[in-house]
């Protein structure tokens with residue numbers, strides 16, 4: 001049975017992460033996977049997480065099953081974190097279930113959408129996170145792209161976005177990134193969110209918001225402004241969220257899926273389908289990470305500590321953006337990279353050809369995703385000169 005299988009190419013992001021780990025070059029630089037790194041290149045456990053883990057260690061009463069929706073307290077707190085003070089939440093139209101990471105949330109969403117409308121097309125930004133396409137395809141759904149990022153200007157091509165969305169029919173799904181667009185770092189401003197909301201209402205398509213970087217762009221509330229605007233205006237929507245980055249809980253796999261229904265009763269029905277989907281895939285999510293998030297968010301002291309740590313991560317990345325631009329100028333890297341300073345979150349495109357990316361990896365141990373996406377958080381004082389000098393050498397050849 002297995003003998004007929006053909007090998008599958010390694011994942012374009014996680015495969016690089018594995019290659020980087022195996023690389024013995026002391027000068028190696030990892031700009032591949034979206035993981036926050038501090039000034040010495042480490043990804044330490046947040047202090048708020050450590051304290052919550054200590055609390056959990058001393059107070060956990062049982063490891064009996066939790067149920068398909070996971071941790072109820074976590075779900076309530078995540079709903080508030082995402083939607084804020086909102087009529088949709090107050091009227092019971094939002095239901096949230098804990099999932100194994102943001103990927104788990106997206107996979108549950110995909111199966112849920114397939115139950116709602118097996119012929120729904122999922123419209124994603126061109127480009128988008130590569131795994132979006134795999135996740136929806138895995139649930140048997142067709143993925144289509146709409147224009148979003150302009151490699152000529154390294155900004156948005158919003159006129160073309162509007163034109164394309166005006167053709168998306170009712171019954172289809174449009175997937176938007178809440179903030180810190182992965183891979184481009186280019187986000188919609190609030191007027192653009194409003195334009196998209198207006199088109200969604202006119203056309204009748206449903207929006208799925210992927211919120212994987214809340215707090216990494218401009219702040220927790222600022223980064224949720226688009227999805228909150230939508231929630232106040234549309235009848236239905238789906239939000240998939242992740243605590244990997246903002247709580248630094250990557251390997252603990254903590255995320256959530258939230259459904260906004262036309263009424264509390266309709267949301268309840270949709271939620272029963274979500275739980276049914278969950279039961280058939282993984283029964284219920286793991287408890288540890290969600291309990292840590294719930295412990296932090298239900299303690300004033302731990303929430304304040306977490307806010308400080310999240311602010312530090314965001315400030316460091318934003319500072320790195322200007323630092324990288326200046327470093328590239330100082331080392332005469334050919335091209336204009338000023339756009340990097342104006343983008344959000346962990347990622348930007350360098351906009352360089354694949355052959356250069358391969359040379360950077362093979363000859364300099366600098367790891368960049370094949371699309372030329374770089375994770376800015378991987379830059380620090382010790383590797384910035386090497387990175388800029390190597391890039392200058394490769395691009396000037």
Ligand code: LMR
Pocket residue numbers: 013014032033034035129131182
């Ligand atoms: C990324 O885009 O690098 C992260 O979201 C990690 C992943 O799973 O791909």
